[in-house]
Amino acid sequence: MQIFALETNIGRVKEHFLAHGEAEIFTAHPHLVSFLWHIAWEFFVTIFLFAVCIYGFEIGILSWPVALTVFIVGWFIFVFFGLIEAYIDWKYDFIFLTTDKLIIVDQMSLFRKSITPISLENLGDVVAETQWLNLFQFGIIRFALKEGHGPEVKLRFMPKADRLVGQIAEQITLYQRRKDYVVPYRSRDSVE
Secondary structure, three states, X not given: OEEOOEEOOHHHHHHHHOOOOOOEEEEEOOOHHHHHHHHXXXXXXXXXXXXXXXXXXHOOOOOHHXXXXXXXXXXXXXXXXXXXXXXXHHHHOEEEEEOOEEXXXXXXOOOOEEEEEEEHHHEEEEEEEEOHHHOOOEEEEEEEEOOOOOOOEEEEEEEOHHHHHHHHHHHHHHHHHHHHOOOOOOOHHHOO
């Protein structure tokens, strides 16, 4: 289902980017901890906003109705929309590796998304880093593109980042071998 720019059917996004003869290797979504981390952050923002409103009431700057209104409006502006964005990032963002390219889908909100297909030929370095002492089996994946094709791409909270990077590196190698494979020239004299 599509809601403005947000596409909730991941299969539909995938079929737009699969060319004839191209096969899917894997699809990976951010780890659940990425969403839980945002929830914890928004919880602290809620407590801070609540404390500011109570303090304003205690020193006489705000009345109860005004303090409550400031809290509700502030909560929707600073917390609610952040939670919606965090949920969309966790649920609908993904990376998709095929035999020829890597597609990074970043659905930022209901109104904005970014889809970046990167040919395996343009990937320079692919690096996996551990995150949070590797306690939850997720990490950071960095993609450096070859000579001037674009900035480094950094994806956080990717599950089993080292394995994903291993599969990406393997596909880059296989892609280079397919691309560089040339049937040697044989003259008519060499044919028996």
